[in-house]
Amino acid sequence: MKGGLIIGVIILVVIVLLGFSFLKAPSQEEFTEEVPISIEEETGIDESIPEELEEIPSPVVKEFTITASNFKFEPSNLAVNQGDIVKITLINEGGTHNIFFEEYNERTNVESAPVTQTLEFVADQLGSFAFWCEVSTHRALGMEGTLVVG
Ligand SMILES: [Cu+2]
Numbered sequence: 001m002k003g004g005l006i007i008g009v010i011i012l013v014v015i016v017l018l019g020f021s022f023l024k025a026p027s028q029e030e031f032t033e034e035v036p037i038s039i040e041e042e043t044g045i046d047e048s049i050p051e052e053l054e055e056i057p058s059p060v061v062k063e064f065t066i067t068a069s070n071f072k073f074e075p076s077n078l079a080v081n082q083g084d085i086v087k088i089t090l091i092n093e094g095g096t097h098n099i100f101f102e103e104y105n106e107r108t109n110v111e112s113a114p115v116t117q118t119l120e121f122v123a124d125q126l127g128s129f130a131f132w133c134e135v136s137t138h139r140a141l142g143m144e145g146t147l148v149v150g
Pocket of ligand 1: 133138
């Protein structure tokens with residue numbers, strides 16, 4: 001009987017130890033696996049969100065106030081970035097004029113001073129484009145300028 005009890009106790013101890021080792025082993029693996037994975041996933045998401053926001057910038061509005069007179073535009077050199085919204089306020093201080101951006105097919109009506117007109121378009125074409133006044137010989141007299149879209 002004593003021998004049987006000792007064997008029974010040993011078997012119980014072995015079962016208990018085995019049980020502990022089975023319970024502990026998986027739980028440790030779960031912790032060691034989950035923690036680094038969740039950190040990597042979070043940092044990956046954190047990094048990707050600002051990148052996506054940078055790739056889709058809100059349109060930039062570039063406003064220019066141009067004075068038209070006999071026979072010039074001031075300023076006559078405009079520079080924007082491709083995709084910018086170009087807003088032009090044309091203040092005609094003397095004479096009869098308009099402003100025409102040929103490549104963008106954008107123009108104001110021909111009107112006599114004093115008059116203020118506006119024009120708005122998206123600078124979607126890259127390049128250096130002339131603009132000018134379409135009234136008779138005004139362009140040849142100096143009413144022209146350049147829009148650089150870079
Ligand atoms: Cu003109």
